[in-house]
Amino acid sequence: MSPLFMSLMLLAGWGIFIWSAKRRWVLMNIGPAEPRWDQPGRRLALTLKFAIGQARMPRYGWSGVAHILVFSGFLVLLLRSLILWGRGYDASFNLFIFGPEQPLGMLYAIFKDTFALLVITGVLIFAYYRGIKKLPRLTHTTEGMIILVIIFTMMVSDILYDAAHMVRSGAYHRIEYAGYLLSGLLKQAPDGGLAILEQLGFWMHSGLVLLFLNLLPYSKHFHIITALPNVFFQNLQPVGRLTPIHDMEGRIEREEPLGTSQIDHLHWKHLLDLYTCTECGRCSDMCPANRTGKLLSPKHLTIHLRDHLYSHQKEVLQLDSSTGGDTKTPSRLSAAPLVSNELIKPEVLWACTSCRACEQECPVFITYVDKIVDMRRHLVMERSEFPEQLQNAFRGLESSGNPWSYPPDSRLEWAEGLNVSSAAEKPDFDILYWVGCAPAFDARAKQTAAAFAKLLNHAGINFAVLGREETCTGDAARRAGNEFLFQMLAQQNVETLNRYQVKKIVTTCPHCFNTLKNEYPDFGGKYEVVHHTDLLADLVQHGKIKPTQSIEQNITYHDSCYLGRYNEVYDAPREILRAIPGVQLVEPELTRDRGMCCGAGGAQMFKEEEHGQLRVNQERTRQLLKVLDEAPQRGGCAVATACPFCMTMLSDGLNDRERSEVQQLDVVQLLAKSTGL
């Protein structure tokens, strides 16, 4: 072939790519430090499973399959590109061991042709989704189609090159079967034409690879490179734990940011997230806010942040690189603030329910809740700008330790006549029942607390409650961005819990559960925390609770985000329901880790819902009613929950839809009923 031309092409192709990549690298490191090298073994295992092993792909049906085809084809054909580049210098170059007569080469030839064909299949599936089906979750740009055409052409040109080469040299390698089959068609062609075809196939393939490489840093296909590190450096902390801001007062003194207000407040892993987004739209497809017509679409949030970052690339790169990655300085960018009507509107951030459906769905492990809360932190603590109704909740938490400002003295009203002791009265308890604000004050959730206490007494569990010494865990305050208030509450609660030397805690609220379990360890509170459904399922299994009375109903269980996606408690509530005689459990279409949020999380419970077409709870109720209505009718039906907020949201939803004949109960209430309590 032509060594000179190949050298020029390689030099230009790799040179420009390295230049682009270096700029992206510097850009990525403008934010604060973020250590992500802990547990390398586990990281490697996750990378092998999810990046190399593509373990999340089957979840996505045919487009997932197509991705596996294209991805594995790329891995296999990487070698082929190297070989072809080498042949620019020496037409018989085969990377020393991959010659068509050598055993490894023969094996590789089969692989190469098979995977080239599989890539073509994958590309055709993608093209179908893009061009014909026009899947709404995708971003429909010409870029997407161009890339598909490039990949397709790379594959075809390679096979063409093989075929033309075989005919011209007369060395037919049947093992390169795709090329061999095609060569049959070319046999009659004049040699001049064949020479052109051979050259064309060769240069197209080896050149397009370089073109493709150079498009990556400027397109959503950057993920081909960045997805690997993005999976490797993913957050290994419990997903329910938000990163605490330490020494807030000191930070204010030193004028350091308390939240994210500028693009360079995002650390490198957050920026790597932005590079890696494939714009597949699966996050927004599952997002309850987006599904109900709110302004929030997680995919677009990422894209807006990424475009903002790229559009300030020049400015950022001019910043003195010696201070790059310095967390101490306030934003060094003069760029417009991130949260503004021009860029990310506040109502986008306030629409998030922190349900994590987006994160569960994202193929490349991009996180959202942390970024959204960080921007809320800025709004609440630095700008004091937030939905008006939240002020009531904040003030209630400050003055009365609960978001509704109920007098703390009335925390135990639900327990009257139920033989419930406080920790002060009974310090030798085995397990502390952390009641939570909703079960303590909300009329309907109080019944959950009462049913649970009855069951505990029935099963002979030695438990106590904190009573007026309990205050809100601060979950809602934290997710609303009021980290300061959250830490005040957390410190106070940890002090109380440690004073009573609490070892084990059970909660009836998934929000309390998550915060106590995953967030209080950061504040010196380390306990064994269980959710009431886990504890009860265990008691049922061991025969300490015997549900005997039949409940002849179709029941659908609604997964609470903070129980399910946040803490992977999916089975315990279902086991309890199955243990109740007569109960027929029916699953909604969106269930378990795809279960849709009720709309209450992320402090939504304490504010008006953002503007949209529908309320989240109305949509979720519709889904639940659908499965109940489609099931063969029996004695009646019910929606079961295991979270007091879900309870409020879904019973409101049922009322809105005028379906009050459908019961709405906590799993524990159903169990108590069947146990005759």
Added chain:
Amino acid sequence: MRILTIVKQVPDSNATIKIAASGTAIETAGLKLVMNPFDEFAVEQAIQLREKGQPVEEIVALTIGDDKAAEILRTALAMGADRALHVCDPTLLSHDEVYLAEILALAIQKQPQPFDLILTGKQAIDMDAGEIGPALAEFLNRPHVGAVVGLEISGKQLKARRRVEGAEEYMEVELPALLTCEKGLCEPRYPSLPNLMKAKKKPLDTLKAADLPGVEKISRRSELVAMQPPAARKGCKFVEGEPAQMAKELVRLLREEAKVV
């Protein structure tokens, strides 16, 4: 323009109030204390005047109360007041608001510069007397408009809006003046964290009786002699049974027990 806001510390409106053993005070142990909500309107309004472009040189927050009352001055400073004054002397405490107003008037007159506008709540939610505003205006000899829900200032002219049964009233006064604030005037802000921190560094001066020569001549005109919890409300009575029976029983009860028909 210089603005003075007068604030008071009161029990949180959701707190459970218990009468102390003395019988003339409430139990304060464990009681959550906050700034009187009507006074919050006063502070917020002062800050908003500045934010909306009025030439406000200084916003001062003033309270009279025990040591703990300094907390609400810090709140006022966090909201945006520039400095605070705390009349804090056990000999000067009283439930007699006219007495307190007279002391406040003295403290205000001792300030090096006069205030153009004084704002305070229309009443404090603990004692509900509502006397501080009008009494203070009297002692300072300035015009007073009570329970204001809106105001406009141009130069020395102040136009205040207040709600009365079935109508709105507009009153014009000339500065210096004193206004008391009613719900609806504005929405008090939630201080941002940096502002809470900055508040710790703003000046807060304490005034003792000794700093107020002449205060000994002021006398209390009334004395709180006793406090009693309100009589417990009787529970509702439900009439049960068949509709016809219930109606009969209801009429009997109204006649014989309630004696209203």
